[in-house]
Amino acid sequence: MSLLEVQGLKTAFHTAEGTVQAVDDVDIRIDPGEIVGLVGESGSGKSVLARSIMGLVESPGEVSAEEIRLNGQSLQEMSDEDLRAVRGNSISMIFQDPVNSLNPTLQVGEQIAENIRLHQDVNESVTLSAEVKRKILGAAKNAESWQRAIEMLESVGIPEAESRAQSYPHEFSGGMAQRAMVAMALSCQPDLLIADEPTTGLDVTIQAQILDELEALLTEFDTSILLITHDLAVVAETTTRANVMYAGEIIERAPTEELFDNPAHPYTEALIASTPRLENPDDRIEPIPGSVPDLIDIPYACHFSPRCPEATEECFELEPEPVDIGTNHEASCLKREPVGDL
Numbered sequence: 001m002s003l004l005e006v007q008g009l010k011t012a013f014h015t016a017e018g019t020v021q022a023v024d025d026v027d028i029r030i031d032p033g034e035i036v037g038l039v040g041e042s043g044s045g046k047s048v049l050a051r052s053i054m055g056l057v058e059s060p061g062e063v064s065a066e067e068i069r070l071n072g073q074s075l076q077e078m079s080d081e082d083l084r085a086v087r088g089n090s091i092s093m094i095f096q097d098p099v100n101s102l103n104p105t106l107q108v109g110e111q112i113a114e115n116i117r118l119h120q121d122v123n124e125s126v127t128l129s130a131e132v133k134r135k136i137l138g139a140a141k142n143a144e145s146w147q148r149a150i151e152m153l154e155s156v157g158i159p160e161a162e163s164r165a166q167s168y169p170h171e172f173s174g175g176m177a178q179r180a181m182v183a184m185a186l187s188c189q190p191d192l193l194i195a196d197e198p199t200t201g202l203d204v205t206i207q208a209q210i211l212d213e214l215e216a217l218l219t220e221f222d223t224s225i226l227l228i229t230h231d232l233a234v235v236a237e238t239t240t241r242a243n244v245m246y247a248g249e250i251i252e253r254a255p256t257e258e259l260f261d262n263p264a265h266p267y268t269e270a271l272i273a274s275t276p277r278l279e280n281p282d283d284r285i286e287p288i289p290g291s292v293p294d295l296i297d298i299p300y301a302c303h304f305s306p307r308c309p310e311a312t313e314e315c316f317e318l319e320p321e322p323v324d325i326g327t328n329h330e331a332s333c334l335k336r337e338p339v340g341d342l
């Protein structure tokens with residue numbers, strides 16, 4: 001059984017200018033123990049898709065889906081209370097901009113300890129008065145939740161974790177704050193971690209360290225990861241399967257190696273050609289012409305057609321359906337033949 005099964009997910013925002021179809025009929029699946037990539041340019045709908053799965057899209061956003069299941073349970077049929085419990089216990093999310101995602105008024109260790117008290121079996125009161133007292137007086141440093149918070153900070157590679165736990169978020173560098181976010185997200189030992197651009201804005205060395213840590217944590221905590229990024233190099237290094245998103249739709253999906261060896265959709269080919277290669281830094285980089293379209297009432301059937309070097313007249317009129325091109329590889333392009341028709 002898949003850990004996460006999403007089918008036919010749509011997210012729309014109704015605005016004065018018209019309906020923004022930010023996510024349009026997306027299917028996505030994550031199996032236990034996998035790191036699955038979701039890649040695409042900024043504005044392609046990746047973060048909205050993640051927030052839609054988490055049930056975090058607020059009005060005027062409207063989410064509908066044929067199915068959103070975690071461990072076989074329908075998230076759509078759950079009460080708000082049960083959904084909140086799932087968000088705390090079974091799914092965690094690391095948001096972009098880690099420094100601003102942490103509470104600036106609380107020590108980092110206390111934020112993680114609070115999460116542990118709420119979601120793990122520690123014998124400490126979580127009544128409102130007990131939590132308020134902790135906020136005013138500080139957490140008891142001999143409490144189990146505090147000790148586990150320090151262990152979590154150590155596990156994500158924060159040096160001198162015991163003293164750093166007493167720092168406030170503004171005292172952390174971007175890389176340290178990102179590690180603290182990973183520690184916080186994993187402190188409830190989720191089945192699924194959704195990591196939204198977890199390395200954006202960090203220098204290359206810190207990026208590599210955080211990605212290594214994510215991979216190690218997958219094994220240690222038995223957590224699957226949906227890794228959202230605009231960076232194909234991150235997907236190539238870290239994931240086993242990858243989904244490419246463009247203008248609200250998944251336009252190609254395949255095992256990661258297959259996707260890079262045999263990209264089938266012109267957008268994926270263009271993304272790969274626009275990505276610098278560490279092993280061949282002198283290779284020419286070809287930027288993708290144009291930009292992601294405004295998602296209000298897109299007038300052409302294939303949303304990539306104005307930017308596509310292979311576009312013909314039919315691409316503006318006929319909507320491409322996903323085509324099975326073999327080896328668990330699908331691409332939504334009118335110019336690709338299904339495997340049985342080759």
Ligand code: SF4
Binds near residue numbers: 308311320332
């Ligand atoms: S359907 Fe046409 S425009 Fe769209 S990606 Fe394929 S060739 Fe390009």
